[in-house]
Amino acid sequence: MFEYLCTILSTTYQVSVTIEPTMTFSDLELDSLSLAELGAQLEDDLGVTVEEESLTAETTVADIAALLEAQGAVVPA
């Protein structure tokens, strides 16, 4: 799941730094619009529910990966 998140963050959201699991979305410089988009994209692609409060500037990539895995999300082929 972490690798999947890294892929969409670096392509769709143009994150150019090397992404570490402990980095927050603030570290990755995603603005609130991008976070809203990311949440909607994850719900669309993975069929999960991502509440607004679980995807904030302070959320780490590892946090969201764990949340997705806990909901049984499967990385699309």
Place this chain on the structure above:
Amino acid sequence: MTGTGRAGVRHPEVVITGIGMVTPAGADTATTWKTVCAGQSTAAADPRLAGLAVDFSCAVTGFHPELVLGVEARRMDPFTQFAVAAARAAVADAKPADGCWDPARVGVVLGTAVGGQQTWEEQGQRLRDRGARTVNPLTVPRAISNIAAGTVAMDLGLHGPSLSVATACASGTTALGHALDLLRAGRCDVVLAGGTEAISTPLIATAFDRLKALSRNSADPAGASRPFDERRDGFVLGEGATMLVLERAADAAARGRRGYARLLGYGSTSDAYHLTSPAPDGHWAEVALRQALADAGVQASDVALVNAHATSTPQGDAIEARLIERVFGQGTAVTSTKGVTGHLLGAAGAIEAGLTALSIAQGVIPPTANFGSADADAAGIDIVHGTARQAPVPLAVSNSFGFGGQNAVVVLGSV
């Protein structure tokens, strides 16, 4: 470099120094011009409209938003994608040296009749089918009608006024008129002006068809858009954008650019008559045309070409043909490039002004595609058809008339 227009008022002259096009006739200006001059209709079956009563359109092909605009394309409705690509192309064509334009003095005036329709329809469908959680949080900023102009400014780093104008099918021409005013008044040094539209959607196609405005010639889409022809039965939806770089002639000359054509005059009126129908006597459309000629300080008899609004509807084309005959008689060539491009609604006036500028620059008048023979209304005007006509075009007019009776006309002349 001044011109004498309205009531002898002297204005600084304004020239078109850059043209950017993304149209059904081509994803760039050169391809568009070539297709338009060949008189090749671009109407064809449109998979986006499959199963509908009208299932064809003039679609933009060969345009790949992600390649042109990168990942930011995902945040743009197609009407914005077209506008941004056309604006970049227009600026590249105008070839400003680095730093020669003060971004605070560069404006954007962009016409659109509808806005981000594809986004509204897709997200509405999601809401109904899959619930509120599936609606894209960027729906509003993708779809609101000002966002194409706003995004053009953002994309190019322009800080002058950024305006959206909506006069339905006249929007592109209205945008040019307002740009002319901004330059004459000295409020801007450069204005990117034009129009954009992306309305080949199921709801728009159905709604126009319910209004009986569209051609239903599904058996022969390529023959469906036939302005002024006696067998015309409605217009064909087009899409795309055209942006023009306008600047004062003296400023352009100072950086070694003459431009394609001068934008000499503008006229605008309202029929105040009917929701959809133009006034049958064409009176206020004629007033707009005469205003534009007066603003340009020229006589009707000096106009070599009219790029007509003629959309291929029975009533609209007839009213315009009679108007052209009244004002210009037989001596002025008339073309409607909508036979090739279909009707781009809010972008129509912009693409047609761009094509008219190319007619002036190159001395070539594109033919009216699919025109075979005129009915009585259009029998008194010289409709260019068959093949493109080589002829000097020192002075030309481009007409646009919108739903709601909004009329806009521009006059262009050689540099």
